[in-house]
Amino acid sequence: MLCEKPITSHARELEEMERVARENNVMLMEAMKSVYCPGYEAVRTNLHKLGPVRNVTLNFLQYTPCYEAYQKGMATNQFNPALSNCALVDTGVYTIHMLLALFGKPKKFQANAIMLSNGMDAAGTISCVYDDFLATLIYSKLATYEGNQIQGEQAAMIIDKISDIKHITIKYRDDREDEIIPIKKHPVMYYEIGVFLEAIKKGEQGDLLKISKLQMAFLDEARTQLGIVFPADNK
Secondary structure, eight states: OEEESSSSSSHHHHHHHHHHHHHTTOOOEEEOGGGTSHHHHHHHHHGGGGOSEEEEEEEEEOOOTHHHHHHTTOOOSSSOGGGTOOHIIIIIHHHHHHHHHHHOOOSEEEEEEEEOTTSOEEEEEEEEEOSSOEEEEEEESSOOBOOEEEEESSEEEEESOTTSOOOEEEEETTSOEEEEOOOOOSOTHHHHHHHHHHHHHHTOOTTTTHHHHHHHHHHHHHHHHHTOOOGGGGO
């Protein structure tokens, strides 16, 4: 079973899905395309060039016309608590999943958001603290912006768009630059499907849900901090 991101409404729901999948010998995976494409692998394998990482800024800002519809009182599939949908889980999840995949769980974090009258958020910022570096996650459905940075003591890595990485620049302290253009021979969703099919062939669930579990726990805590409640939370 290949599920669109985020894989569930909350962490408890994922635990139940994993149990049922295991009992029925079914593979379960979240369709988070960004961490299966060649661009993510290029980021991961070039991180060592930066030296000790000190600051990370990941952004996913994508304006949605649904905001205008919401302001007019029209029903949409976004900003909709009945569908467990808000900006945090729809766009913020890209930044969260990428951070967790690259660096693991932070020691602590603080979420702040622009809230709508129905209790859902439209944009937000999450400040994360690790042992020796900081990370800032910025997401929005009220504006559009592309550009991300991972800053190290030796160099900084600039990434174009984390949902589909196509261009990476590493800028060193001595003004040298490396341009990295990941070789992508197939449409972006091809790669996640390939990983899923390989798991089915082997009959091994493996670590397919490792980051998804961290992600759902992170989202649950972020929603608690922001006061975002879904009807599904009580099911």
